[in-house]
Amino acid sequence: MARLEIRDVNKSYGAQHVLRDAGLDFDEGELVTLLGPSGCGKTTLLRIIAGLETADSGAVLLDGKDISPMPPNKRNMGMVFQAYSLFPNMNAADNVAFGLQVRHTEKSGRQSRVGELLEMVGLSAFAHKYPHQLSGGQQQRVALARALAIRPDLLLLDEPLSALDARVRVQLRDEIRRIHEETGVTTIFVTHDQEEALSISDRVAVMNRGQIDQFDSPHAIYQRPATPFVAGFIGVxxxxxxxxxxxxxxxxxxxxxxxxxxxxxxxxxxxxxxxxxxxxxxxxxxxxxxxxxxxxxxxxxxxxxxxxxxxxxxxxxxxxxxxxxxxxxxxxxxxxxxxxxxxxxxxxxxxxxxxxx
CATH class of the missing domain: 2.40.50.100 (RNA polymerase II/Efflux pump adaptor protein, barrel-sandwich hybrid domain)
Structure with a gap:
């Protein structure tokens, strides 16, 4: 488990100011959702945490160490995207094992970890299936298992359910919560779906025009909105x-x-x-x-x-x-x-x- 701190992060693309002094503290082992409408800066903030984008100013601290200058492959973070991004020429087991192979994990340990994770996501029977042989929900489960295989300090989920139909979205949302409770890995979940955010999260950061309007428990966000934007955006x-x-x-x-x-x-x-x-x-x-x-x-x-x-x-x-x-x-x-x-x-x-x- 890792403790993440975001300190006064700013990011602009030309004249467009995407993040404005964004600051958040994440407790070890909690699941936090970045929630807001399109263009509010939530995905940009996630990509800055992952090292896929560089902030104009501010710092990202992991367990007290500023990792802002660190390249993505040195940050020990697992990431699941909206697109499943599986390797089409690899079966489910090989996709899950990929990060372990890159890290030269011993074969027996690699096979054990892959088996453990496929069982965790309910896909043990599909280990030798290729992505085109799996449903969208199954592919996203493989992507989740692959992200967890390296035992990441942080798990980053960028709208992982938005490409799925409504019933599968609810099922996989519940699975993500269960897996989070089993693994205890600090998780950041990005979505614009309020129901997802309120149902899955320990805390929710509501973002508006690049700023954090409120960071609190789902119950507090709903019952005690801090700003007119939060009151109007969350629920009806x-x-x-x-x-x-x-x-x-x-x-x-x-x-x-x-x-x-x-x-x-x-x-x-x-x-x-x-x-x-x-x-x-x-x-x-x-x-x-x-x-x-x-x-x-x-x-x-x-x-x-x-x-x-x-x-x-x-x-x-x-x-x-x-x-x-x-x-x-x-x-x-x-x-x-x-x-x-x-x-x-x-x-x-x-x-x-x-x-x-």
Whole structure:
């Protein structure tokens, strides 16, 4: 297991600033995901860690040693790419053994390690199959075994699941988590898929325009976003514009609501209230007289998601708010119904309003 530190890394391509003072500390043996939209700098940062790109400034430290000047082949890192990148003229066992052969590992030790890894990824019976004889998921398992064969200090995964279909993606995602727990190797996983990031990671670094917006556990990223970008990017949220009026109180339009997350913000501060759809309730309009947090609106659409249905409500001020309801319950609120919405004030997130541009 290795401890990795990223210190104020910057990278530009001409006038395009891809990374801006990026800094992260990775604990030994943890699985960290770099998550963000296309162009946020996550793959560039991974390639700098691997030595495939050179930072303009900053440092990459492995167990306290700056490895920035070190070539990729001296860094003892295993890497799995989006493309499987297997050698087509080698069978699965020979692909896994390749790094060990390059390092002149003794044959008996090499065969033992290959057998161990093929068993770990569930491909013992496919050792003599060639890449064209394997499915996409099987090929990616071989690539993962090959990356682990050299007992790397770090395992780097660059969107390894994006070329697979949805069912195989979920299966292999779970396999990667299981293998990580078995091996204990410090792992960095790059993806733009939020579900992958939240389900597989010990911690998630959310990247935005070359910067780290938040680095925290999946639960904290989802429940306590640190910036408007994270709140809007992770999962689904409704966003209401508001103004702080007092400690723990905000005003939306002409109504004042409790919002414990607003404590500490000065009165008059423009804020955005972010509500997760599972924290929103819908009420028949006739029951709203005593609901101090209720707001009237009209049901617009239903999005069927199996056991749950997402209901979109257009509020009187023109804002849309989402509520996730059990599908049978959603049937009580057909499109066009006049209703009211209520939400869990303790779970509402309040952040300073995002600035334009």
């Amino acid at each position: 949220s409704s966003c209401l514009s508001a103004t702080v009026v007092d400690a723990g109180m905000v005003r939306v339009e002409a109504e004042t609501f409790a919002a414990p997350a607003a404590r500490g913000l000065a009165a008059g501060t423009a804020v955005s209230i972010y509500l997760r759809p599972e924290d929103v309730r819908l009420l028949p309009a006739a029951q709203t007289a005593q609901q101090t947090m209720a707001r009237r609106g009209t049901v617009r659409t239903h999005t069927f998601m199996g056991a749950m249905t997402r209901v979109t409500v257009r509020l009187a001020n023109g804002a849309d708010i989402f509520a996730d309801l059990a599908t049978p319950e959603a049937g009580d609120f057909p499109a066009g119904t006049e209703i009211a919405v209520d939400w869990n004030a303790d779970r509402a997130q309040v952040l300073p309003a995002a600035r334009e541009g």
